[in-house]
Amino acid sequence: MRQPSFFPHDRQFWIFHGSALALGFAVSALMIYFTGYRVASKLLASTSWMPMYTVAVLCFRWLYLRRAWKQLSMGRLVFIAVGYSAVAGIAMGVLVVLLVAPPFIGDVRAQYQALGMVFDPWRYYVDSFVEQAVQSQLFVCIWCFIYTSVTSMRHIRETELQTLRLQNGLKEAQLSSLSNQLNPHFLFNALNNIRFMMHEDVQLADRMMTSLSEILRYSLESSRHDKVSLRRELAIIHQYVGIVKIQLEERMDFAIRIPEQLHGALVPPMVLQMLVENAVKHGLENLQRGGRLAVDLADRDDCLVFEVCNDTPQQAPGKTDGMGIGLQNIERRLKLLYGELAAILVERSAGKFKVTVTLPKEYAK
Structure with a gap:
């Protein structure tokens, strides 16, 4: 000393x-x-x-x-x-x-x-x-x-x-840790989808690989930022859905209804993408005839309310509702970024699963 x-x-x-x-x-x-x-x-x-x-x-x-x-x-x-x-x-x-x-x-x-x-x-x-x-x-x-x-x-x-x-450093470390928990899961799913298609159509697999590279680039870049524009997040969702639709052989009915004037709003990166991926993995992939996945956004004064709703198999008797690890990680990320200003709600009904995420309305300065 x-x-x-x-x-x-x-x-x-x-x-x-x-x-x-x-x-x-x-x-x-x-x-x-x-x-x-x-x-x-x-x-x-x-x-x-x-x-x-x-x-x-x-x-x-x-x-x-x-x-x-x-x-x-x-x-x-x-x-x-x-x-x-x-x-x-x-x-x-x-x-x-x-x-x-x-x-x-x-x-x-x-x-x-x-x-x-x-x-x-x-x-x-x-x-x-x-x-x-x-x-x-x-x-x-x-x-x-x-x-x-x-x-x-x-x-x-x-x-x-x-x-x-120290608090900011801990917050950044926690956010980075949670993001790193999400990204490998997404990567493995996408690679499995491409591996599946390589045996069916090489050209489609090539397009899927191109889409995957764009998604990975976005994932790596966005991990350096707490928030990105909703427009960028939607572009990645469309890339992901395009890959999944090929794997499910068009058994996926996807609809997204978000007003154009809200595309400049700021959202945490990969959150909506992970909600869509969660809906596919735990819902549509388990339906032989496929199902519907809808993403909606409501503008409510100072808040943005996202709803991701998908068809899902009937819940097995004795099975309780709750959040999986992916939704729990998203909830922790939202709490770290927004505190009590953000909320996530999970609802299950007969053949339906809906996740509602409420975020403060923010725009880039």
Whole structure:
């Protein structure tokens, strides 16, 4: 782990710190000017105090980062900040007094004698120390609290941002995983259809292979996007239905009723295609005389309602309704993309199976 540097490389840090020092020095200079008392010693004290103050707060920052104090509870952090500022205040008070008091002690003694007062050098040192120590402790403590507050807020924002990134990454991984579960099933079905036709009609098998290549290209490209235009999805459905019709020897009656003005709407890729494939695999392929498959779309205010209805064999006694793995995967994809705004409903009646999917109406910007 990279160790923190003692001197910050953040330009903004030095701008704020320098501004605070300049403001503090200006206030001190004004107070000294208006009081007119021990001007030279006060100015020297203020000037020498600033680099000591800078070193003190930089030490706190370095310890804060090196010892990972941001992970401590707020109570312990307050205790540490107050204790550190007390120690720093005492050290700065001693240094300032030792630097400033000796050169001016003769002038102070002369002022006391001129006023007819008894001068006690030890009291002079103690009073100067207390003044400098209290002031230093107060300013260091304020700086520590401001620094810890700003750092904590920045850490919270970074944590929230990292959490959002992890959530988005998990969502993308889940969507990719669900899409990858759907695509192999579709691929194997299509290849089986082509293998079947190669023994019947080579030219038809060649056209089916061309259609399959278009479907696979779309599948690979669309896996990189959460949503595609309904127009592209319908084109792939027609390609798929064309392959299936050849295999079923025209025993499939397919109808699709979607208004032209809705072809630009956005939908999750491969969802409608998988609903059609599910209807073929679990419905029409099991009917000796074939059956009907219809895809309808209703425009309802802010929602698009898709209905995929197909003929199906009569349900066996004792068999319960439910969703297969393909429909369950579609439901999970819709929840990941839209949350509660999307819904999927499965209905079974005598010889009919219908899946209704409700999506928010969206268009490309």
